[in-house]
Amino acid sequence: MSAALMPYEEALAKYEPVLGVETHIELGTASKMFCGCPTTFGAPPNTQVCPVCLGLPGSLPVANKAAIEGIIKIGLALNCTIVEWCRFARKNYFYPDMPKNFQISQYDEPLCVDGHLDVEVDGETYRIGIERVHMEEDTGKSLHVGGATGRIHGADYSLVDYNRAGIPLVEIVTKPITGTGDKAPLVARAYATELRELVRALGVSDVRMEEGSMRCDINVSLAPRGSAEWGTRTETKNVNSLRSVERAVRHEIERQAAVLESGGTVVQETRHFHEDTGTTTSGRSKEEAQDYRYFPEPDLVPIAPSREWVEELRASLPELPAARRRRVQAEWGLTDLELRDVVNAGALDLIEDTVKAGCAPAPARKWWMNELSRRAAEQGVELSDLPITPRQVARIQALIDEGSLNDKLARQVFEGVLAGEGDPDQVVAARGLKIVSDEGELSAIVDQVIADNAEVAEKVRSGKVAAAGALVGAVMKATRGQADAARARELILEKLGAS
């Protein structure tokens, strides 16, 4: 049964949305948050565990310094204050994928507070306030077998993989996001996108939403236009892609508006997002909400990062995405729109690496944004997932620049590289792709074409120069595209006395 929805435009005409985003990011540290176990993704179940991350009786956590360094970097990049002293806290609740039946987290003393992140939507900048950034350990992963829902309730049995238990997680919580109006879904998506770029630039996580190393919970509430009071909010979980962030916000706006419109009240609850339908369904309500009985984690000493260390980390931050975008825009001479297209296509890194490999910015952008974007779209994969490297793209362009390939031949080289036929030079050699620049050979082919197309040749001779195009086409066909078309044209006109 799907919930009643109010058309989006109508909902926005009546209500003002207030958003909040809680993002969990798995840090890419070599070892877990509180033990020395490796964090490699995809290892066989329960092979990356030890007494500590299994929560065996007697075991104790020891905080991973690299993880704390990672979260401080994220905090600094989000313009947060790094507190001088804070503690871990225990969040107590029972669930089989929690080895200790409490999660080591932070509660009222987060490590990073009070920052912001600017995001752009349709040329407009929105400053998203960051309430807090704190660290915690991930739980294990449950697999509920049997039953209709894939949830623990109704399952025949459940399996738990503790490889993920204890992987360092950073939770980033925004302040309420207001004043976005009908752009709310786009702002939410832009925030998630920008956050992902930022964390990726810091090199502290691979932030892959599809692998769960970045997960978003979306809070949405509606206030009647003109009202100062915010409505009741829902928290939507299981939002696992950037597109889903946008859709989840949109859906909740439409759903909540319909509830309010019919005289109902929005229930404060957790909702689950469904990727297939783009809808949310009710989870736990506030009345059933757990009392987590937070208290300071007595097994760990407080974290008191020295100011020197914080400043050292601040100085070590790499160029952040916003600054980088400003720089490449200037260097490559892009308009705002062109830059946005590059960013949205996920091509910034690829183009920059291609430029670094010796290619001029314009062709680098051209290949990634046209030829390769098209092929990625055809295959339904991310641009960065195409089996071609920026270095290879730069090499192909170099072959064009030195005159041994034209664009048409280059496309065949791309095809060959993508098909796994090897490096550009190998593809060129194996497929015999080379411009026919041997004057004698080309001259002979032109003669043959003129002989074969006497009628057209006659038109050219009589002054209809435009008809020469057909002859050039025939030359290109005869050479399988490997002739220099401009030179072929010159020869044709010369031989027909039309030059």
Added chain:
Amino acid sequence: MSSELTRRTAAELAELIASGQVSAVEVTQAHLDRIAAVDGQVKAFLHVDAETALAQARAVDERRAAGERLGPLAGVPVAHKDVFTTADMPTTAGSKILEGWRPPYDATVTARLREAGLVIIGKTNLDEFAMGSSTENSAFGPSHNPWDLSRVPGGSSGGSSAAVAAYEAPLATGTDTGGSIRQPAAVTGIVGAKPTYGGSSRYGLIAFASSLDTPGPFGRTVLDAALLHEAFSGHDPLDSTSIDRPVPPVVEAARRADVAGLRVGVVKELGGEGYQPGVQARFNEAVELLESLGAKVAEVSCPHFTYALPAYYLIAPSECSSNLARFDAMRYGLRVGDDGVRSAEEVMALTRAQGFGAEVKRRIMLGTYALSSGYYDAYYGKAQQVRTLIIRDFEAAFEQVDVLVSPTTPTTAFPIGDRVDDPMAMYLADLATIPSNLAGNAAISVPCGLADEDGLPVGLQVMAPPLADDRVYRVAAAVEKALQDRWGGPLLAKAPELVEVDR
């Protein structure tokens, strides 16, 4: 020879073994024989594995024969509280919920005992998850006080104190959360020390209350306790709360045994009303003795100690309610009601209902309540404030004096069964020991005589600031020396002989 060996102190045994007069195997066998002969009455041990113990002893003898330099206690048997994990023996924490569990790893204390060449002769009984003052909360039945088998040996480390007092082992490990080493030591007439919190590693110690739990030693002499203290203490990178500083020179202090010029404070709030007259009398004499030995004695007031017990009974249960959440039947230990139909939650609930004893449940309930939203500030939060005030009391006191003294316990050993239905009476046993746990400082209990009413041992508690563990050993050793001169031997010599049975 064999029965004579069990009467020796750990220091003496170590010397006999080092000089080759006896082998570690002989010493271990003598204690195994003693266990076989008396543990049916004392019930100090939950697990004795003669084979493993003898193999450890043999290894020590072989290393010595090969010319290896060994630690000062190499070859000496030690009874190990069954709350430390041991990879080669079961570890129950005195609870049915862990019955049959074999840990895959050694606690740091266990590992250090092994490295020092100590022979772990068995695992000793305790109140379930170290919650109690008598071992009556053990899921496997109580241990008995060798002075009077109808009485408790104290708790929670009562199996350890009973084993040492019954000559089943010269040394034992314990853990002290609210007095669980000092109180059993006091009521069995032996020495027991609570190191500075963070001075000994908690890694592999099954947690009761993380901010209070402290591993420590038992011995029949102050020197023995100091030797064991030194063997397993010191910084452990696996325990974040462990202190990265050298172990205080406790062995040297135990040998020095003088108090001349030392300032000793008698804590006004720990004594008088509620304390058994015979206990108070022996304590007063001990204070006089210290004065006669050259100490400067003064009365010191620690006004907030009055609130230590209520604060402790909020903090410890709060932490325990969280620490014990992991016993849920999902990964190890007992599993009740898993019939393929019941949900995980139902199996968890059934297992915890049947696997935990009444006292453990009581404390989980207390702690769960104290941490609940809406009650946190009034209970857990307030208790933490009291804890700070108690720490300040100690700090102020230690500006005036070098050590503080008090009776270790308000009463001597009480009869088994006497307090099981009265938790408050049971909790009062730790009245004088709890402040040091809340403050994390060093403390020791040393025998100071027998109460006139019942002829049972009385302990003197000595407390020193954090990391001044050597001071408590110095004072305790001085008292021990003077009293043994007076008594013509150790207090334990006055204990009745246990009947040895052939097994």
